Amino acid sequence: MLAGAAAVLVAAAGVSAALAWRDESAPTSAATSAPTGAASSAADDGEPPRRAATAGNPLRAEGPVTFYAPPEPGASRQAELWQDERPDDAELMRRLAAVPHAIRLDQTDARPEVAQRLAEARQAGGVPVFLVNHLPGGDCRPATPTDREAYQEWITGVARQIGPAAAVVVLAPSSLVNLPGTAACDPGGSAQQRYDDLRRAVRTLKSNPATAVYLDGSQADWPGTELMAERLIGAGIEETDGFFLNTAAFQDTDRTVAYGKALSACIAARRATGRTGCPADVQVDPAAMPHFVVDTARNGRGSWRPDKRYADPQVWCNPPGRGVGERPTTETGEELVDAYLWIARPGTSGGRCRRGTDGERDPERGVESPPAGEWWAELALERARNAVPPLR
Template sequence: MRRRTAVRALALPLALAAALLTGPPPAGAEAPVSSRGPHESRLYIPKGNPDAYRQAAGLLRDGRYADAAGILAMVRTPQAVWFGDQPPAEVERQTRTVVRDAARKGAVPVLALYNVPGRDCSNYSGGGASTTAEYQEWVDAVARGIGGHAAMVVLEPDSLALLPADCGQDDAQGTRTAARYTEVRYAVDTLGRLARTRVYLDTGHPGWHTVGSLVPRLVRAGVGGATGFFTNASNYRTEADSHWYGTLISACVGYVEDGGAAADCPDQYWPRADAEGWIAEHVTTPASRRKHFVTDTSRNGLGPWTAPPGKYTDAQDWCNPPGRGLGDRPTTATGDPLYDAKLWIKIPGESDGLCLRGTAGPRDPERGTVDPAAGDWFPEQALELVRLAQPPLPTKGLLATVR
């Protein structure tokens, strides 16, 4: 009897691993092709972080079926594929593999490119290309990999919201900041020429820059040649706030392109009625010609975390905040012609880095543990996101699959 139990305990995790790798998406993750509207696209589901599979298998061994199904549902939801640090030949090969796999499945992949020199101000996610020329060679390789396939490109998160000048890494002449604009414009020009590729530029999130301060950066970075921009990447701002921020930025870009000053545009802190009135009166660019946007809803189901007042000198509310949940499922059916998609840009379950919140560490004082390095799997946070998902994850059918 003991032997048969052991065999069953091994078989269940193996069955779960097979379901994770090859099984169908969870019910509700994507609308069936037949039920999609004429402008709705199937978004690509890449293979997940291997440690997510291991966590789900361990939960199943422990008889925690609901949690295992939740991790499975999260992994089997469309999300971005990140590229950065690979040499050109490798990133070309990997990109080509992804876009071809997506094409076979009738889906559109979301590619997050993260290799600009000096990215993340050389902090937790620091790295990237060493020089502008090296970065341009890397972008060329990505473009060759995409070729004529459909793709949505999230171009360099934090590249415009966090310029070298913003973190004291520039010289008096602004050399590195000027190079950053050159690099982003090159990527826009190169990738934007691809017939079926949509390119979106960085805007940070609505709790960071005002509309009037961010739009000049977009314009200088070449947003005119891009599809538009993205907001809330890897952050926790609500869907409503992100949608409104995108709407304001789109209107302001149109206003500036028609000769207006960004400083005159309403920002996210204006009363909504006043902002809508200003746009109606001053923005002559028709909505059909304004820049589009996408948002990251991967972890914003409960909105941002607010630290207890006075507890920390630097709360790092963006860094593995406790008690957050998955947000809206990815979709291109947003009901707004300017709003191209809700996406899971940040891979939910992967750590933001070592969060000390102004303390000496090494433990995260909110969690009592040492947080994994940026990009590594964070099992405790993954379970939080699943359990607190808003709206809840569709796991009913998956429970039958894994039990």
């Protein structure tokens, strides 16, 4: 599960608070041929294909996109604390803080946060990515009709504050994994209620001319391509800019991209035929395949496989030896992959990891982990040191 608790507001003054990032490095993923003539021509010349610009989606602009975020607060604060006694570690924290991350919107009134970040983004010349995570029942507790209507009013406030500005919205992580009416998730609720809530939210946000919206696509092979295709179709994937992957996981980029392509093809085939499953005998129109973004904030070393045997290994919970991955960029070399983004926070704890044992200590690390969503300095340092490619 994505560890995202309270948003942290960082006081900032003017342009000095702004931070922009542009990844000039060449993409490491293998290039694929694009369906457009221009992209195919570029591929024939031996250059990575460029996606055609799409009106309304800032991630599909021609050429690299500059991302904006304020410095990550936990890493920035840690750099100051370590500056005198641990200068090398402090420098790593500064580099970690400088990578643009998704700006969390889960406050009761998120409009001031949106207004401030958009103003800073304009001055910095960058595009902000907002993680919108205020959905009632997202934790599998029952949501009343009043709660659901209040959420739509909240979304309307966020959308109005964004207005015509270029922005990316990662909408409600785990909302299509933790689905009401399914096992262990609000038995009194229904999947249709969740689909309706997400469809309304998407339509409100997409009423803005330059807002891109992505829905929850989970992670490679879990809970399954067919299941996630069904849920994304139910939630109205055709009205969005696509789906996002890997926010709750550490799967490496190549595996995640392969899963995203399979999920996209399955959605396109089902929508074209009305059939269930993932029809393998259907010629899919590339233009009908949803695009996606990949969270690379923690996947530099891929997923973790414990050497020891645990009753419940909890491979998602503070896995040791992991590192941050590729920096945010739209230069992915993949037609369907709009961007690599840092959505999860590399330095926050995934919660208390007992791995099926008694007691509060993580048997793998030998310490008691901070609660979910809390900053953990040593975890952040571990992931910064293990960065692939290295932080610089």
